Amino acid sequence: MKYRLSSPSLGKKEIGYVNSALKSNWLSFGGKNTKIFEKKFAKFLGIKHVLAVQSGTAALHLALKAVNIKPGDNVIIPNYSCVASISSTTQSSAKPVVVEVENDTLGLDFSLIKNAIKKYNPKALQLVHVYGFPARDSLKIKKYCNKKKITLIEDCSEALGAEINNRKVGTLGDISIFSVRSDKMIGVGEGGVICTNKSGLFNKIQLLAARNAPHRSDNDHFWKKYYHLGEGYNYLMPHLLGSVARAQIERFKKELLYKKIKVGNFYRKLRSKNFRMTQKVIKNTKPVYWLNSIYFYNLGKNKVRKIGHNLMKHGIEVRSGFWPLSDLKKFSSKYVGNRKISRDIFEKTLVLPSNINLNEKDIKLIVKKVEYLIKKIN
Numbered sequence: 001m002k003y004r005l006s007s008p009s010l011g012k013k014e015i016g017y018v019n020s021a022l023k024s025n026w027l028s029f030g031g032k033n034t035k036i037f038e039k040k041f042a043k044f045l046g047i048k049h050v051l052a053v054q055s056g057t058a059a060l061h062l063a064l065k066a067v068n069i070k071p072g073d074n075v076i077i078p079n080y081s082c083v084a085s086i087s088s089t090t091q092s093s094a095k096p097v098v099v100e101v102e103n104d105t106l107g108l109d110f111s112l113i114k115n116a117i118k119k120y121n122p123k124a125l126q127l128v129h130v131y132g133f134p135a136r137d138s139l140k141i142k143k144y145c146n147k148k149k150i151t152l153i154e155d156c157s158e159a160l161g162a163e164i165n166n167r168k169v170g171t172l173g174d175i176s177i178f179s180v181r182s183d184k185m186i187g188v189g190e191g192g193v194i195c196t197n198k199s200g201l202f203n204k205i206q207l208l209a210a211r212n213a214p215h216r217s218d219n220d221h222f223w224k225k226y227y228h229l230g231e232g233y234n235y236l237m238p239h240l241l242g243s244v245a246r247a248q249i250e251r252f253k254k255e256l257l258y259k260k261i262k263v264g265n266f267y268r269k270l271r272s273k274n275f276r277m278t279q280k281v282i283k284n285t286k287p288v289y290w291l292n293s294i295y296f297y298n299l300g301k302n303k304v305r306k307i308g309h310n311l312m313k314h315g316i317e318v319r320s321g322f323w324p325l326s327d328l329k330k331f332s333s334k335y336v337g338n339r340k341i342s343r344d345i346f347e348k349t350l351v352l353p354s355n356i357n358l359n360e361k362d363i364k365l366i367v368k369k370v371e372y373l374i375k376k377i378n
């Protein structure tokens with residue numbers, strides 16, 4: 001593919017820190033570079049506690065376990081999201097309550113959340129900021145969850161750096177999580193991050209992520225190390241990946257984020273009679289344009305797929321929208337709202353190349369090709 005959806009940006013810094021980890025002879029969790037990454041991530045976000053883990057999915061699972069989600073508890077998730085939203089819920093033996101999203105931010109629709117809460121009395125809600133765009137009603141959702149004593153888990157996997165009302169996403173939830181797999185805003189291969197301002201909750205997260213055993217390093221209590229407090233997981237990030245993560249967070253603000261926003265702005269300058277950018281930039285938000293998706297006004301799903309197939313054949317990598325989670329047959333879920341929006345977005349959108357190396361000329365060429373294929377197909 002000549003024009004990739006996303007591609008890792010790795011350089012001297014990453015290589016330097018990975019080399020230093022190898023030389024340190026420490027490859028497991030808790031390595032020096034991983035600890036520095038966690039500190040710098042916390043500073044960037046403006047949050048107290050940060051733990052690097054092995055994936056965004058693991059971070060979501062940890063979050064649900066740490067807040068004591070019990071078998072049979074209801075958890076609200078959006079219909080338009082990564083499968084991790086629903087699988088982390090069922091993995092915790094909880095019941096997903098799938099709520100429809102808004103068609104311009106693709107974030108949870110607040111008016112439906114109220115009904116969902118009334119009907120299903122959920123213990124937690126996963127708020128997802130899709131493709132780098134903060135959900136419009138994030139602050140209202142936070143307030144309402146506080147009022148109803150529902151744990152808010154903010155899933156910022158796709159939105160590191162995005163802001164709403166001058167507040168960074170990831171600072172609204174009781175817990176927030178990020179994915180740092182290679183295609184995300186920062187990437188280490190496969191990895192995740194989990195954050196909170198609550199010290200008690202963080203202690204629990206740390207224990208669960210490290211096999212639920214107190215991590216004793218002092219000589220007096222060395223024999224406590226293998227006393228496990230209950231079921232736990234082996235979810236902590238190893239040092240080589242923590243080293244890449246350190247380099248990426250150090251490069252993030254001035255380089256990676258800056259370039260990502262530049263690509264997003266190139267797409268937003270273009271006008272078409274045949275499609276629009278799927279997501280709107282709404283007042284008081286700063287999106288980070290993780291992915292740039294277009295919505296075809298007058299084409300059905302078969303034509304959209306044909307265009308996607310043709311673009312791929314010509315070296316332009318695309319992806320479809322998410323399958324609506326309520327349409328994934330192997331997951332049983334309760335549903336609130338009208339499935340129409342997520343289905344419509346899934347069928348009538350294509351995500352176009354969004355990697356940070358694209359320039360304005362590349363983007364004009366990609367969009368010209370899309371216009372050409374629309375004409376040809378009609």
Ligand SMILES: Cc1ncc(COP(=O)(O)O)c(C=O)c1O
Pocket residue numbers: 054055056057058081082084085128155157158178179180181190191192
């Ligand atoms: C919104 C969202 N949540 C969770 C995840 C899961 O993260 P990971 O792939 O690191 O497990 C992803 C993506 O990959 C995602 O897009």
